[in-house]
Amino acid sequence: MTDQTIIRFEGVTKQFDHNPPILKDVSFEIEKGKFYTLLGPSGCxxxxxxxLVAGFNEPSAGKIYFNNKVINNVPANKRQVNTVFQDYALFPHLNVFENIAFGLRIKKLSNSEITNKVREALRFVNLAGFENREINEMSGGQRQRVAIARAIVNEPQVLLLDEPLSALDLKLRTEMQYELRELQRRLGITFIFVTHDQEEALAMSDEIFVINNGKIEQSGTPTDIYDEPINRFVAEFIGESNIVSGTMIRDYLVEFAGKRFSCVDKGFHENEPVEIVIRPEDLEITTPVLGQLQVQVDSQLFRGVHYEICCNDQDGNEWLVHSTKKANVGDKIGLHFDPEAIHVMRLGETEEEFDNRLEAYGEEKHE
Structure with a gap:
């Protein structure tokens, strides 16, 4: 724990009645002023x-800390957090001003204080002048910003966002990603954002927690998680991946698809069974003679910025390629990749073991 830690989960489990636990012994830390994303499939x-952070539920076991104080039994209205819900939960009978002012009126602030705070919140979300607009006259993006203004007007230390972009169309959703990220930077408070959209998580976050079946599979920066997934679940959930079985012959030498390749991974046992990840954009199309792998093209789709090409090698492995070069179905082509494009995953490795191995590799590289 550091001086910047604002929220800490310590062995938290959550179970309803006699059903299987929804969370299982979860521990993590959240620092002040960062944008965090909780990423995972529905029900994870x-x-x-x-x-649990908001205070709507209490943990079945473990402790939740806020500014180094246990808050397990602190009611929701006493916590310095606010939540923006998936459906925004705006009051349809109140205009924009009164929706935002609702919490301030409960606190019995003076009319002048309420007016100043509401106008400042509207300015932050680029809705200045919309005070008298009715909610049913607002677009989806505008409603979302009203919900955010209502949350930030109470000056929380942490803002919780529960899939607030899921109801928006793709173009507006992309625009709101930029707006939310910029808003978080301007406010300087901690955002905890929930989504199942991995592209959204990669675009917006300082740090991502990848969650599966009630446990945190991996945490880290978007770059760390994309480039160095800890296991098959993370590799498949974050972006698109080619994953094949292989053998780590020794440090910096791996075998897969019937061939041996130089790589940058180390710290494995000799001849240890592993899984190999190569991202589609790291595969370069070349001639069969120049390629490290020889494959046959099975299908091709044009995706606007690249072609999505599906291939098979002679061992029956499927390979997905993202390339600006076009290939023809039925052609035999070569695939070239650098040693840095190969990521080796140890079977059953924990996140702590994974981090220690990467740290040891980084120290060796620095020396």
Missing amino acids: GKTTILR
Whole structure:
């Protein structure tokens, strides 16, 4: 724990009645002023974490700390957090001003204080002048910004966002990603954002927690998680991946698809069974003679910025390629990749073991 830690989960489990636990012995830390994303499939436990932070649920076991104080039994209205829900939960009978002012009126602030705070919140979300607009006259993006203004007007230390972009169309969703990220930078408060959209998580976050089946599979920066997935679940959930079985012959030498290749990984046992990840954009199309792998093209789709090409090698492995070069179905082509493009995953490795191995590799590289 550091001086910047604002939220800490310590062995937190959440179980309803006699059902299987939704969260299982979860521990992590959240620092002040960063944008965090809880990423995972439906039912993995990410919204449960958000509700535990907000105080809507209590943990079945473990402790939750806020500014180094246990808050397990602190009611929601006493916590310095606010939540933006998936459906925004705006009051349809109140205009924009009164929606944002609702919490301030409960606190019995003076009318002048309320007016100043509401106008400042509207300015932050680029809705200045919309005070008298009715909610049913607002677009989806505008409603979302009203919900955010209502949350930040109470000056929380942490803002919780439960899939607030899921109801928006693709173009507006992309625009709001930029707006939310910029808003977080301007406010300087901690955002905890829940989504199942991996592209959204990669675009917006300082740090990502990848959650599966009630446990944190991996945490780190978007670059770390994309480039160095800890296991098959993370590799498949974050972006698109080619994953094949292989053998780590020794440090910096791996075998897969019937051939041996130089790589940058170390710290494995000799001849240890492993899994290999190569991202589609790291595969370069070349001639069969120049390629490290020889494959046959099975299908091709044009995706606008690249072609998506599906291939098979002679061992039956499927390879997905993202390339600006076009290939023809039925052609035999070569695939070239650098040693840095090969990521080797140890079977059953924990995140702590994974981090220690990467740290040892980084120290050796620095020397």
